[in-house]
Amino acid sequence: MTKNSSNIMALSPNTSNKRETVCIFGTGDFGRALGLKMIQSGYPVVFGSRSTQTSSLIPKDAEVLSHAEAAQKAAIIIIALQRQHYNFLIPLAEVLHGKVLVDVSNNLKINQYPESNAEYLSQLLPGARVVKAFNTVSAWALQSGTLDASRQVFVCGDDMEAKQMVMDIVRAVGLTPLDKGSLLAAQEIENYPLQLFPMWKFPIFLSLGLTAFFFFYCLALDVIYPYVYQNKDFSFFIVISIPNRICPILALILLALVYLPGVLAAIIQLYRGTKYRRFPDWLDKWMLCRKQLGLVALAFASVHVLYTLVIPIRSYVRWRISSHTISQALNNKTEPLNTTNAWLSDSYVALGILGFFFFFLLGITSLPSVSNNVNWREFRFVQSKLGYLTLILCTAHTLVYGGKWFLNLSLYKWYLPHAYMLSLIVPCIVLVIKFVLIFPCLDKPLTQIRQGWERNPKYSEQSNYIINKSAV
Amino acid sequence: MTKNSSNIMALSPNTSNKRETVCIFGTGDFGRALGLKMIQSGYPVVFGSRSTQTSSLIPKDAEVLSHAEAAQKAAIIIIALQRQHYNFLIPLAEVLHGKVLVDVSNNLKINQYPESNAEYLSQLLPGARVVKAFNTVSAWALQSGTLDASRQVFVCGDDMEAKQMVMDIVRAVGLTPLDKGSLLAAQEIENYPLQLFPMWKFPIFLSLGLTAFFFFYCLALDVIYPYVYQNKDFSFFIVISIPNRICPILALILLALVYLPGVLAAIIQLYRGTKYRRFPDWLDKWMLCRKQLGLVALAFASVHVLYTLVIPIRSYVRWRISSHTISQALNNKTEPLNTTNAWLSDSYVALGILGFFFFFLLGITSLPSVSNNVNWREFRFVQSKLGYLTLILCTAHTLVYGGKWFLNLSLYKWYLPHAYMLSLIVPCIVLVIKFVLIFPCLDKPLTQIRQGWERNPKYSEQSNYIINKSAV
């Protein structure tokens, strides 16, 4: 930045701390809230409005002028209008030439228009320097001052200097600007505030579905079966016992589903002999929500841990243990210590603890601030090595837990397998395939393919330009 | 940046990696530590000092000259002096004209002077380009190299280029610059290192006060009462039983206090018929420390969980259960399973687990790196929907826990209610008001008011410019 340019723009006056006047087009709720905030931060604010009568709602320190007059007073104009009214600005094109126009608008639906509002504004007024900003904060948040959530304001624009000026305002009102690059990013920025956990939808619906299935399965086997055949009322199992059966089952299945797409992708690549062809759409989507699947699995595992640890506090469990002790005392016999039982019980618990510990570590490394501080080599080490270790430990935990029941067919109620056996199917498949894939005869070609080698280069010629567009 | 400007400043020499000379005014502890760090990072350093004798403490590779001579050698001058000595710089105004002056000073008290030190420096030397930086790191941290804590260095200044030059030095010595905008931000930056958890003071003192009250309340009812009337020594209850009564009570009250200001604000807005009037001061402050209140509540809830889970390990509990079992065995009777009891005990435990789980989720989303990655819609969904779900679950947990005792007056010692009943007052008030507020006849006008509608626009005219200044 030469002296010359800073004289023209008077961006950062060296000798005085007076802020530059900012103009706001539109006196709606958001325009007023932003204007008030800027006045409080020391900016002179002028509103551009169709009616120049000072409305009672407009902050007192602000001037209200016609659009053209207001625009002439400032280098930066905030366009707090709906996209439908943008064409009202066309007659002002001359006044707005060279000015910094800040598009703060949002849409009602994701991808509502073919181009973003900011790009549309830029097309209407080619002489203006359009910057997208402020659309991620709400009038309510600006006014109430309770900016607990993200203070980040995404900023994008094609003009570096205009962007810097807007980012300075963002900082001045107590928010944090984040440069998202050129105006092409506006579409993404406009879609951002409309999202409601888009990546979490599939994992959450999947787990709700599985939860419902396993709930009725366990209800039938653990509550209805004893009620029908033994006339025992175990309805209170619904509260803790059955949830504590569903949680570990779901945790294990979801954890296995995190690693299943990886081994499927490896099989596909081995079969095709190239990595330069797009995976099927469902596999792509699945791979992109693995982190969320894993975190939902961790949530189920955590609840399982809590449910398990309260077992000795439960009134039913205390009654059962006490009854057992009393009946032994009354029969005047003491059982000797069963070492095999002690081994099994302790192993099963220890495997679960270690599995949960590594699972929790995986969860911590997926926190944004932690994963930003590890490099790829470290991230893959944690997610791959530690992830498989977790899967192995949790699968072993389940296997040891049910060890004795597997072969005892008389324990199968209504000839149905126990619920935990169903939970073992997916993890065992994943572990077996993974075990096969690490044999050198498969691992070597796979590594080559992933480094860019092709078994049949001819074939890929037609298809290589359609590789995976869903990546960003 | 044109070629022209980069020739003048030689900011980034393309052909050689030699760093620009940096001048440091002041040979105190901080100046020397910073100088040494810069020498290690490849910068030639020259010190400006009243006495030009090379002190033994100054790094050997650094030159020591008079202030004027030193200043001429460098484009950047770090002013490592106390604010009281800034007027010594006035005679050097000519030499310092156009130079980048880096103000690294701190004060002893928050808002000690009317203007920040950096702005004061800028007023004394209007021709210099003042940048505030480095005040958040200490000489000790620079020297010991143990920069475990924040590596962030806040930088502000009115001259973009000067700021860039300083930010390059910050990066070169291994720290992370954070642009805070124009020199107006200097006041905030200078106050920053003097703070000691300002937002946490109210929640922590409040919870200490409540803890003390409930401790003596429980002590009277659970230890002194049985000692006086039954001559039993339960003094060891002080260690676990009473803390495990205080923790859940405080967790529930503090959690309810997080949501109370929100419903109070809604009532005030409904009553006034506008959102354009400032809330009372106490309500503003209360709303700003809700996050901290919630996290303190979560801490109490976590300790409660741990205290509860160790119950079966406690020697007193083992003795009580064992005594009960033995007395049953000796009387030769076995109790049948009480299904109602099993239902109540399991429900109470399950509600607590689910409440704690959602509470923990809320806590995770308040981590800075997580809340920066959700948009407003998602943040409000989590904090509002999940928050109320947590409050409902925890209140239900407490209600079910004490269910049987409520109506049994004979259990009231000294006619005082049990402590947990006191804890239910605030949450029940919040939940009842919230329940009333979601009726359409109240929800509709409230939504309109929050979107900017006013019942009585005249009234607000006098007051709208004083809305909430405490926001930033």
Next chain:
Amino acid sequence: MTKNSSNIMALSPNTSNKRETVCIFGTGDFGRALGLKMIQSGYPVVFGSRSTQTSSLIPKDAEVLSHAEAAQKAAIIIIALQRQHYNFLIPLAEVLHGKVLVDVSNNLKINQYPESNAEYLSQLLPGARVVKAFNTVSAWALQSGTLDASRQVFVCGDDMEAKQMVMDIVRAVGLTPLDKGSLLAAQEIENYPLQLFPMWKFPIFLSLGLTAFFFFYCLALDVIYPYVYQNKDFSFFIVISIPNRICPILALILLALVYLPGVLAAIIQLYRGTKYRRFPDWLDKWMLCRKQLGLVALAFASVHVLYTLVIPIRSYVRWRISSHTISQALNNKTEPLNTTNAWLSDSYVALGILGFFFFFLLGITSLPSVSNNVNWREFRFVQSKLGYLTLILCTAHTLVYGGKWFLNLSLYKWYLPHAYMLSLIVPCIVLVIKFVLIFPCLDKPLTQIRQGWERNPKYSEQSNYIINKSAV
């Protein structure tokens, strides 16, 4: 940036959204992956290759030309070649003059060459503007689109404008650029992806060594001793009982080792009477990995908590309690409540819970996003005050746990002390030294020394320039 400069560079075309052409030298795996990603982001891409035949692997929309022709078409050239082939670029020096060259290369070993690849490139082609970027992402990550890990791309370079252009490309392909300053930072950036938790190696190997030692120690005392002398088979202790003895021991020792270097440094500074002399190398290294030591200690403490909480679920423990109850019932006697025991058992558990709670708080504040949001005063308060409180609570927890065994020599198997006694040595040493150091007669000179005062200024003259180089 003046209009002039932006005309020349056409960096951000205001009137159209067409992206600038980017040239890629090298058609290897990484070059192709990056090229495809750029094409998908809207950049025209031209490859420079020795053979200008369109290979089947190159994305269809990309042109392939000779190096010179390709370079002429673009302002930015990505050098996707190995360092060994950089000298092939020398004949192109004229064409590459003034162009932005992006060095994306990595080495196979840390510090493989005396200078970084990017600096080497800059020396070969002094007329080009070299920027280091993209080396932290892999071809696989770009192609599979599963950028779960860090999206951060470190960028450094001496030319500000060139850096901005590259950072815009980084943003456009969906990654986050992080400016690391001048080209001198390239060495660090090139070493970054080769690291595998370098700071964690010492803590992890140390804890593995200590784990092995204590495992065999406990195995001898708890399993082999009763097998030899009492012929009892407690081999299942290996699964939970012994790990649950090792974990707290290691947690306590490692936590004490976090605070030991601090008190050692204080002693050294007091002895030398100055802070301007370098600490021994081992002490420097030790101080730099304190955070990692503390987190490993926290991991052991967490596993200890889980192992402890499952105690009542273990089949062995249930058998032991039940046997004890039955034998009492059969002998027709009931033990009265032992208040001393209740006090001891409750205190020991409560101290452990509080210690773990503060330890966990310490762990949370070491999350990058949390520690970036506290200032130095707050960080030192938490790490020093809360840290010592944690150490005191955990040491007291261990002391109360073993209280009764200390003096009872008959309990010493094979005349060896119980394992937990060994764990108390380091923490007690640290606490005693710290206690001595807070006496005013030592605290006052230490504070002065840390503020820069010297007892014997002469002495430091020879040594002050070698202070602590390992800081960055």
